[in-house]
Amino acid sequence: MKRTGPTNILVRKTIRALRSAAHRNNAPIWRYVAELIDRPRRLRVEVNISKINRYTKAGDVVVVPGKVLGAGSIDHPVTVAALGFSSQAVEKIRAAGGRVLHILQLLEENPRGSRVRIIV
Known part of the structure; x- marks a missing residue:
């Protein structure tokens, strides 16, 4: 049977660490992030800077379970x-x-995972 899921070793390590931390610290946010990363690459999230700017305020902590792209601008520190x-x-x-x-x-x-926002 052919293996499915991410083949990049860093992505697999990240998923394993997130699931472990979710179980160890009783933090369901990390389990959800691991599920989003475990998707096929073509369905993985790509977020522009403008979306981060729109949905955050100064000092926020944001997790993007994918890649952050440079379209738009940001006017506050996050x-x-x-x-x-x-x-x-x-x-x-x-x-x-x-x-x-x-x-x-x-x-x-x-x-x-306290006070962390997920932007999808």
């Missing part, structure tokens, strides 16, 4: 964690005073 970022997105988030993290880095900082 912490964004995702699987991947375009180079323009990284520049715009940092120029606004925000932080760019991989989901595993955010998981280490906030294992309970």
Whole structure:
């Protein structure tokens, strides 16, 4: 039987770590993020900076279970964690005073997942 699901080792490691943290810390937010990442690549989320700007305020922590793209602008500092970022997105988030993290880095900082928003 052929294996299904993500073949990228970093994505598989991320999914395993999220499920483990959800169980260990009783944090269902990480289980949901793991489910969203475990989808086929063509169904994975791609979010533009403009959407993050629209649905957040200064100081928010956001998880994107996919890739962040650089279309639009952002005018307040936010912490964004995702699987991947375009180079323009990284520049715009940092120029606004925000932080760019991989989901595993955010998981280490906030294992309970408190005050984290998911943008899909």
